[in-house]
Amino acid sequence: MGLIPEQKITTALRMLAYGAVADQVDEIARMEKSTILKSLMRFCRAIESIYTAEYLRKPTHMDLERLLKKVEIRGFPGMIGSIDSMASFDTWIWHTFFGVPGAQNDPNVLTQSPVFNDILQGRAPKVTYEVSGRMYDGPYYLADDIYLRWSTFVKTVPRPRSAKEKHFGRCQEGCKKDVERCFGILQAHWAIVRGAARLFDVESLRSIMMTCIILHNMMVEDEYDYEAVDEYEPDMMNNSRTHMHNARQNDLIEHQWALKQAVHDNFWTDRHNSEFRTIFDNIPTFPPVE
Template sequence: MLAAMVCMLNQSRQHRRRRASNVDRRWESRGKNLLEDYFIPNSFYPVSKFLEGYRMQPHLFQKIMHDICNYDTYFIQKHDAVGVLGLIPEQKLTAALRMLACGASAEHVDEIARMGKYTILECLVRFCDAVEHLYTREYLHKPTPRDLQRLLQKGDAREYGNQKGQKSIILEAVASFDCWVWHAFFGVAGYQNDLNVLGQSPMVDEVLRGHSPQVTYQINNTVYSGVYYLADRIYPRWMTFVKTILNPQSEKERSFASFQEGYRKDVERCFGILKARWAIIRGFARMLDEEVMQSIMMTCIILHNMIVEDEYDYDAPEVFEPDPINTALTRIYERPMGPNELPLEPELLLLDGQFNNPMIDRYQEMQSSYVHERHQVDLIEHLWEMKGNHNG
């Protein structure tokens, strides 16, 4: 009788200590059902349903899963301490992608993947870390000469944007006509405006150090070097930016303002696609801390670029609008070249305790309001000659 009483007491204590998160979720059967739903030939759901839930084609998902499993063994199915097989990789990646794509909470994902809340959040953090380490260099790189040539041939590349959210964490990004994000700077918190963020942005540092994409071109019989970005009126009058005209008077100015503002909508369209594709940006990410939010944002941008690359047909012939720019004077190169035809190394700000004069010259040139205004006038004339004068 004493032994029976001790046994009943132990069972009572175990029953009281059992948590709701330790219920038997039967993840083995859910993993099997998930494979039958999406990941086997002649699966239950069509590819359109897969795109709706995962935001990408099945072959791209398989590539990402293969790379992540090789990078982090956490995502590989393993036996636990008692020899029971754990979650399959498809379940773990499904949990992370559903949180990113649908903005679902861990409780909602639990119903889909049969995983505990803390396991789901761990999958999300590890997934974002793996994507950043594996794909940042490839999918957030600077434009190569081939990329610059394609943007130049397009003739209407437009590339600057700055989006602010209600949580006062700002995302600065550079995007082009095909919604590819070339530059992203996220994580500036607090009461900031566009100018303060610009002062902290690594994009300005790249210009000063000579790391920015190098292009020379001629418009209105004037030769310019360096790329420029389309920006709104709040940005300073630097030669790096081309802004609209506040109160255009002539037909040329109205045509320029219309084209400039219309082209700048592309970066807003890119942000719209980004938020529509990854719903976690719109709401649920507010519950996470700043470091995790930054990792999530960069992961969403990298995945966005991967999807753009997968869906965009780069081999298809593109029909570009005629551009009267003197292509004989247009040159694209990755870094400044020296007299020996070798790339010049960037110079330091301080040399032997003294300031580096070339960097100071680049800084003064970048902030020259005269060059900014002259550049804008030449662009107005060039655009009118190319489009406005012919289209009325």
């Protein structure tokens, strides 16, 4: 009797999820090593060809509306993700780019990536939002200080001095880490990404990574509760592109500081009213004088 499809799919998923090599799976699946590797690559190519259009799509209007609603609660209106991970707050990965040879830093990889092609060709999503009383057009990404000062980036303050700049730096880094945690989740679910995938050739590596990302997005779609209320409190504790970056960064600094002050003022107002009521309730009453 020949091999059934369930056997081949099981071996492929075991290699992806547990990072197992073919020698560790052959006895369980009762398959030859060459058949196991062939089944893995056929599975990856099938997932990639069928589901790429749906699970590695560009954000739709509904997707953008949901993303912008969430990030506005976090104090970053207009932000659609982190440029380092190209993922959103729900850890959905929107863009992948492979094939850059050798050791290269982030800006060099970015210049070879097609991520901003739509913006350069005038097909950027139409997003309008207000920060500290000033209107802005076009979304932006959170970025490290190594990137250029483009209008599509909001970077942290490299050497914060004032309390406002320090507070903004904490908020920017915290929001960026919330997005970039998708790398840890991806590696936890698909252990082949951590090391075993290095045994394959370049094209096989690309197909394996695409498959893991697509399956990761499927899990996000199935498990993430988009209707849940996001409980968030701010931490209590020279060109046109450069001008736009500086202006938006300064406005976001003011916006984050205003959120912090609002929480602080509400705290002391509630405490003052509570103490006043306590004092008023403890005032002794005396009988009327006859």
